[in-house]
Amino acid sequence: MRTSRQVVDYSLQKRAVLRDVFAGRVGTYDVCDASPYLKNAARFHGEPTEQRCPICRSENLTHVHYIYGDELKQSAGQARTLAELPALAMTLREFQVFVVEVCLGCDWNHLVEQFLLGRDGLAEGGPEQGAAEAATAATQGRRREAQR
Ligand SMILES: [Zn+2]
Numbered sequence: 001m002r003t004s005r006q007v008v009d010y011s012l013q014k015r016a017v018l019r020d021v022f023a024g025r026v027g028t029y030d031v032c033d034a035s036p037y038l039k040n041a042a043r044f045h046g047e048p049t050e051q052r053c054p055i056c057r058s059e060n061l062t063h064v065h066y067i068y069g070d071e072l073k074q075s076a077g078q079a080r081t082l083a084e085l086p087a088l089a090m091t092l093r094e095f096q097v098f099v100v101e102v103c104l105g106c107d108w109n110h111l112v113e114q115f116l117l118g119r120d121g122l123a124e125g126g127p128e129q130g131a132a133e134a135a136t137a138a139t140q141g142r143r144r145e146a147q148r
Pocket residue numbers: 053054055056057058059103104105106107108
């Protein structure tokens with residue numbers, strides 16, 4: 001997504017977990033522990049992917065997007081479909097998105113990535129932003145200029 005920033009990727013951690021599972025150091029029951037809430041979120045708000053589950057290899061993974069942030073008030077911590085995120089990003093200044101992959105077959109689940117969305121990313125650094133954030137916004141602005 002165009003306004004996503006401060007992306008944290010968790011693929012290294014995931015690979016480490018899978019290595020431990022395949023080496024027999026960790027049981028599948030320890031990593032295939034999706035809660036009923038997570039599975040419901042995957043069913044109703046999840047984004048189907050073409051990726052096979054690394055554990056059972058019989059189902060495709062579903063991505064669930066959880067949103068967090070003060071501006072969300074009682075919606076904080078809820079799952080949202082991918083299609084709902086751009087509208088939220090236009091109305092809110094800043095919120096955090098956590099992407100979790102889940103297998104509805106064997107209950108495997110793992111954090112995929114986290115990132116920030118919101119209007120703040122489009123500004124050239126407001127007065128409330130820290131120096132680093134302002135610099136990032138400025139860089140993104142320049143990149144947008146360059147693409148024009
Ligand atoms: Zn599975």
